[in-house]
Every structure is written in structure tokens, then in C-alpha cells.
Amino acid sequence: MFESFITLITATLLLLGSPGPALIALAATGATFGTQKGLPFLFGILLGLGFAIVGATVGLAALFSQFPALRVVFQFAGGGYMLYVAYKIATASVLAQQDAQNAASFRDGFILNLLNPKVYAAFLAIFSQFLIPFSDVYVSYLVTGLTCFMIAVIVDVLWLMCGSLLRPIFAKPAQARVIRIGFAISIVVAVIYALF
Numbered sequence: 171m172f173e174s175f176i177t178l179i180t181a182t183l184l185l186l187g188s189p190g191p192a193l194i195a196l197a198a199t200g201a202t203f204g205t206q207k208g209l210p211f212l213f214g215i216l217l218g219l220g221f222a223i224v225g226a227t228v229g230l231a232a233l234f235s236q237f238p239a240l241r242v243v244f245q246f247a248g249g250g251y252m253l254y255v256a257y258k259i260a261t262a263s264v265l266a267q268q269d270a271q272n273a274a275s276f277r278d279g280f281i282l283n284l285l286n287p288k289v290y291a292a293f294l295a296i297f298s299q300f301l302i303p304f305s306d307v308y309v310s311y312l313v314t315g316l317t318c319f320m321i322a323v324i325v326d327v328l329w330l331m332c333g334s335l336l337r338p339i340f341a342k343p344a345q346a347r348v349i350r351i352g353f354a355i356s357i358v359v360a361v362i363y364a365l366f
Contacts, residue, residue: 171303175317178300182318185292187325191357192283195256195274196326198353200333202346203273208330214279219322221284223315226293247285253358260354293318 187193192215199208233240258274283289296318297311304310339345 174300174302178296178302178314178317179321181296181300182292182321183325185295186289186318186322189356190286190288191256192279192286192289193326193329194353194356195282196329197333197336198350198357199274200330201336201339201353202333202350204337205331205334207273208333210276211274211279212326212330214276214281215283215326216279216319216323217276218280218283218286219289220319222286222289223293223319226290226297227311227315256354256357260351 196208196212196215199211258278297314300314301310302314302317304313336349339349
């Protein structure tokens with residue numbers, strides 16, 4: 171059982187901790203607005219992740235296998251929304267540090283992760299390969315899902331805080347603009363990579 175947990179934790183760290191649009195957006199939000207103003211976005215991302223865990227466990231794969239076009243629609247809708255978040259980050263005003271209205275919101279985080287195909291693919295892989303073996307299959311899914319969620323909370327908080335460490339650089343308007351645009355381009359690249 172212990173080995174199963176170690177394998178699950180390692181796989182979850184690799185799948186959910188690798189840079190993707192949501193994590194890059196978290197770091198950019200932390201860098202631009204600070205950790206405290208980025209918390210609503212973080213909480214939205216985590217709630218969207220919770221829905222993705224439930225969606226993956228109740229048969230999203232079956233739905234996509236029955237209706238392949240739905241998967242493509244889902245991927246492009248998610249990619250489009252991530253591009254919108256990238257746009258918000260790139261076009262934030264130079265004084266955005268004082269303007270919480272420009273920060274990515276709870277809703278932005280929720281929708282971003284709810285429509286993030288990387289999250290569903292990660293959980294489908296985790297639940298098919300790294301399910302913690304309990305005698306009751308429901309307990310297996312519950313414990314596996316909760317373990318993944320706890321790891322995601324830690325990883326997401328770390329990405330937000332790491333972004334916040336860049337905040338002093340954002341006090342200089344020219345550097346801030348370049349870094350925000352760099353974050354936005356990274357999100358766009360991650361979306362294109364995920365879609366194609």
C-alpha cells in the first residue's frame with residue numbers, strides 16, 4: 171500500500187506540477203498582483219480541479235469515447251478561455267499591483283481548470299494507472315482523488331508564491347510589461363502544445 175501511495179504522489183507531482191497554462195497563469199498572477207490578491211484565482215482553480223476529479227471518476231472518458239466531437243469542443247473551449255486569461259495578464263496596467271479589479275478572478279480560475287484538457291487527461295491517466303488498491307473500489311477512488319487534490323493544493327500554492335517572489339521586479343514598469351507578456355506567451359505556447 172505504501173508503495174502505491176509513493177507511486178501515486180510521484181505521478182501526480184509530474185502530471186499536475188509540470189508547467190501548464192493554469193500554473194503559468196498562477197505564477198503570473200502572483201507576480202503581478204501578489205499572493206493575497208491571487209488567492210481568489212487559486213481557489214477557483216482548485217474548485218475547477220475538484221470538478222475535474224469528479225468528472226474523470228464518473229466517466230468523462232466514456233462520454234468522450236461516445237461523442238468524440240465533444241472532446242474537441244471541450245479542448246478548444248478550454249484553450250480559448252486560457253488565451254483570454256493570457257490576454258488579461260499581458261494587458262494588465264502598469265499599476266495593476268494596486269488594482270485588484272484587474273486580477274484574474276475566482277470565476278476565471280474555476281472556468282480555466284474546468285475546461286483544462288490537461289487536467290482531465292492527467293486524472294484519467296492517474297485513475298487508470300495509479301489507483302490506490304483498497305477492497306472497496308469507491309474507497310480507492312476517494313482516497314486517490316483526495317491524495318491528488320492535496321498534492322495539487324500544495325503545488326498550486328507554491329506556483330502562486332513563486333510568482334510573488336518576482337513581484338519586486340514588477341515595480342519597474344518596463345520590466346513588468348516584458349515579464350507579463352512573457353508569461354502570456356508561455357500560456358499561449360502551452361495551449362497550442364496541449365491542443366496540437
